[in-house]
Amino acid sequence: MLRLHNTLTRKIETLEPLKRSEVSVYTCGPTVYDYPHIGNWFTFVRYDLLIRLLKHMNLKPVWVLNITDVGHLVSDADEGDDKLQVGAKREGKTAWEIAKYYSQYFLDGLDRLNISKPTYTPKATDHIGEQIDLIQRLESADYTYIIDDGVYYDTSKFSKYADFANLDVDEQQAGVRVEFNPQKKNSTDFALWKFSKASEKRDMEWESPWGRGFPGWHIECSAMLLKYLGKTIDIHCGGIEHIPVHHTNEIAQAEALTGKPLAKIWMHTNHISIDGQKISKSLGNTILLEDVEKRGFSIMALRMLVLESHYRTQSKFTWENVKAAETRLRSLYNLAELRWQTVSDNDSGPINYEEYIHLDITKPLLDDLNTPKVLANISQHESLISENLVTHKSKPSFLKYLSAIDDCLGLDLMKQHDISLEQKDLIIKRNAARVDNKWAASDRLRDQLKEEGVGLRDTNYGSIWYRY
RNA sequence: GGCGUCGUGGCGGAGUGGUUACGCAGAGGUCUGCAAAACCUUUUAUGCCAGUUCAAUUCUGGUCGGCGCCUCCA
Numbered sequence: 001m002l003r004l005h006n007t008l009t010r011k012i013e014t015l016e017p018l019k020r021s022e023v024s025v026y027t028c029g030p031t032v033y034d035y036p037h038i039g040n041w042f043t044f045v046r047y048d049l050l051i052r053l054l055k056h057m058n059l060k061p062v063w064v065l066n067i068t069d070v071g072h073l074v075s076d077a078d079e080g081d082d083k084l085q086v087g088a089k090r091e092g093k094t095a096w097e098i099a100k101y102y103s104q105y106f107l108d109g110l111d112r113l114n115i116s117k118p119t120y121t122p123k124a125t126d127h128i129g130e131q132i133d134l135i136q137r138l139e140s141a142d143y144t145y146i147i148d149d150g151v152y153y154d155t156s157k158f159s160k161y162a163d164f165a166n167l168d169v170d171e172q173q174a175g176v177r178v179e180f181n182p183q184k185k186n187s188t189d190f191a192l193w194k195f196s197k198a199s200e201k202r203d204m205e206w207e208s209p210w211g212r213g214f215p216g217w218h219i220e221c222s223a224m225l226l227k228y229l230g231k232t233i234d235i236h237c238g239g240i241e242h243i244p245v246h247h248t249n250e251i252a253q254a255e256a257l258t259g260k261p262l263a264k265i266w267m268h269t270n271h272i273s274i275d276g277q278k279i280s281k282s283l284g285n286t287i288l289l290e291d292v293e294k295r296g297f298s299i300m301a302l303r304m305l306v307l308e309s310h311y312r313t314q315s316k317f318t319w320e321n322v323k324a325a326e327t328r329l330r331s332l333y334n335l336a337e338l339r340w341q342t343v344s345d346n347d348s349g350p351i352n353y354e355e356y357i358h359l360d361i362t363k364p365l366l367d368d369l370n371t372p373k374v375l376a377n378i379s380q381h382e383s384l385i386s387e388n389l390v391t392h393k394s395k396p397s398f399l400k401y402l403s404a405i406d407d408c409l410g411l412d413l414m415k416q417h418d419i420s421l422e423q424k425d426l427i428i429k430r431n432a433a434r435v436d437n438k439w440a441a442s443d444r445l446r447d448q449l450k451e452e453g454v455g456l457r458d459t460n461y462g463s464i465w466y467r468y
Numbered sequence: 469g470g471c472g473u474c475g476u477g478g479c480g481g482a483g484u485g486g487u488u489a490c491g492c493a494g495a496g497g498u499c500u501g502c503a504a505a506a507c508c509u510u511u512u513a514u515g516c517c518a519g520u521u522c523a524a525u526u527c528u529g530g531u532c533g534g535c536g537c538c539u540c541c542a
Binding site for chain 1: 469470471472473474479480481482483488489490491492493499500501502503504505506507534535536537538539540541542
């Protein structure tokens with residue numbers, strides 16, 4: 001069974017799904033006001049690894065990945081330009097246009113990285129009614145108060161507020177760097193509904209029982225989670241930075257109303273760093289998918305790079321290691337291409353692929369998603385498998401092995417096609433030339449294949465081709 | 469100030485109380501008509517100081533240092 005680190009208990013725990021064959025998963029999605037950088041993508045690939053593993057275990061994940069398309073405040077200070085508005089201003093468009101464009105870009109990006117399709121990708125703006133309803137229920141239960149700029153959640157009314165993140169609320173207050181609205185009762189209180197200023201007309205604003213305005217950031221996740229997955233879910237995922245604020249607030253909102261645990265397991269992914277610093281726009285070190293391609297690397301190499309570190313460690317991004325990942329990926333593609341070159345379609349080799357699938361892939365993944373270990377295991381057996389394929393007959397089992405890797409890691413090893421009949425013919429002609437010691441003709445044919453992206457290595461068992 | 473996390477060889481990055489992680493890069497070599505991203509070998513790795521132990525990179529304490537969060541952030 002799957003064991004995962006649970007932030008709730010700070011321990012590795014066994015997943016025990018609430019339903020027999022279904023696992024509910026909520027992952028905090030992007031705010032769609034700009035292009036996601038590779039750090040953002042790392043996180044979504046990691047969510048995908050969890051989803052893929054659940055499927056591999058024959059469980060049915062019900063996965064909600066929300067799209068935050070409501071602008072939220074750039075800062076908690078009163079000056080409330082929101083991120084969507086900032087994006088809109090920058091590009092001379094409306095907040096709605098910005099949200100639409102970057103939502104689509106994000107969804108396309110999921111495909112480019114071969115990330116599984118979530119069961120639901122609800123947008124915050126499509127659930128304003130549900131959010132208002134939740135706030136009303138919190139209001140009825142006496143968890144809210146109203147000040148000049150909005151409706152706030154009174155965190156002092158939720159006794160377990162500090163538990164999840166082990167917060168020392170008083171000490172936190174001492175170190176804060178921003179100006180709070182002085183009307184707030186507690187420093188940790190947060191907005192459920194923000195009022196539009198009477199003087200301004202926002203691109204995104206709605207009528208509510210408390211007046212014209214827009215929802216706070218945290219309430220959207222609670223509203224969509226409750227709507228699509230219910231009061232208690234199996235796994236709630238998010239970036240590590242959400243522990244003290246966003247997820248703490250989600251728990252406060254939902255559990256205050258339901259009286260039940262919001263999630264059984266909280267899984268948090270760590271960040272990647274560049275040159276020892278986090279990735280952020282203000283530091284000017286963001287890298288986009290397009291930048292990866294501009295440097296001549298494939299998007300799948302980036303996916304490989306994600307797999308090379310554990311989701312809970314703060315890993316380091318370097319171009320040198322994107323190259324290393326690309327090389328490693330290529331080597332696996334070459335291995336996969338041997339499926340077109342096996343001696344026979346029968347199964348009689350000495351390798352127990354079922355065992356490899358279990359020990360090399362499934363087992364380390366079930367142990368808190370240890371992808372580096374999986375890659376190490378695969379690499380360790382690569383030479384043996386490679387040699388076995390050209391000397392023995394084990395194609396059906398080998399195909400199962402490749403499928404297992406693709407299912408769990410999403411590297412698309414099975415995507416490449418066989419080489420063409422013409423190319424195969426060139427290989428036959430070259431070998432005929434070699435038999436006749438016609439080395440010039442032989443090399444000419446090899447060069448021709450090379451131009452078409454096909455390399456050759458001559459072995460005792462014949463010429464093996466591989467793609468560049 | 470509070471909370472958290474990490475410190476492994478040129479780079480990245482796992483596991484482990486006593487035996488090779490793994491990948492990339494570098495070096496040497498083998499096979500080959502020549503080649504090959506093929507094969508083999510290889511380079512003072514576990515921040516520092518104590519403690520526990522027959523034995524610690526792995527446990528405990530301390531210390532130094534990095535990073536993250538506490539403000540929107542994956």
